[in-house]
Amino acid sequence: xxxxxxPVRSCLIDGEAVVCDENGLAIFELIRGHRTHAGAxxxxxxxxxxxxxxxxxxxxxxxxxxxxxxxxxxxVSLVLNEHFEEDGATVYRAACQLGCEGIVSKxxxxxYRSGRSAHWVKIKNPRAPAVRREAEEDWGR
Numbered sequence: 001x002x003x004x005x006x007p008v009r010s011c012l013i014d015g016e017a018v019v020c021d022e023n024g025l026a027i028f029e030l031i032r033g034h035r036t037h038a039g040a041x042x043x044x045x046x047x048x049x050x051x052x053x054x055x056x057x058x059x060x061x062x063x064x065x066x067x068x069x070x071x072x073x074x075x076v077s078l079v080l081n082e083h084f085e086e087d088g089a090t091v092y093r094a095a096c097q098l099g100c101e102g103i104v105s106k107x108x109x110x111x112y113r114s115g116r117s118a119h120w121v122k123i124k125n126p127r128a129p130a131v132r133r134e135a136e137e138d139w140g141r
Contacts, residue, residue, distance in 0.1 A: 002042070002075035011070065012049035014112075015042045015081065025099055028130045044071060045081040045104075048112055056112040063112065088123075096125040 003013070019030035019039050031040060047067035048056050055063050064083060071080045084091050088105045095103050102124035110119035124131045 002078035005075060006070060006078075008070065009051050010049065011047065011051070013042070013044045013067070014046035014048055015044040017041070018043055026101070028101070040077070042078050043081040044078060045083075046112060058111070059109045060106050060112070061108060092123055092125075096127065099125075099128060101125060101128045101130050 003011070017031060017040050018026040018028070020041070021027045021030075026043075044067060046060070047063045047070065048054070050066060050070070055066065068080050071078060088103070091105075092103050102122060104120055104122045106120040110117075113119060
């Protein structure tokens with residue numbers, strides 16, 4: 001497992017398993033069937049603990065920096081989820097043009113909170129296949 005090869009005694013990484021298409025776009029239908037898929041990658045977006053130190057109260061910038069440092073040169077199945085500090089609307093438009101599901105924006109300086117939080121917001125692309133499928137499933141209920 002890729003995590004066991006990291007240069008640490010212990011760590012707790014928050015992330016999401018994804019399978020990408022030939023263009024590098026995460027396609028959630030490919031992993032949704034709950035099957036093992038050789039191309040699955042863990043997109044790591046937060047570091048909660050490192051070598052016994054609880055990092056959840058640290059600002060997101062520090063956690064992201066430590067995570068990037070930890071994952072530098074790691075196995076291809078464990079990758080740092082890119083983050084951008086540009087204007088959120090600009091990033092959202094670019095994500096939609098690429099066909100991404102959407103973006104998650106997190107407030108600088110914020111601590112880690114599991115689940116929904118006032119420190120972050122998820123904005124979905126209504127034209128993304130996964131979002132359209134979710135809407136269709138909700139409509140059928």
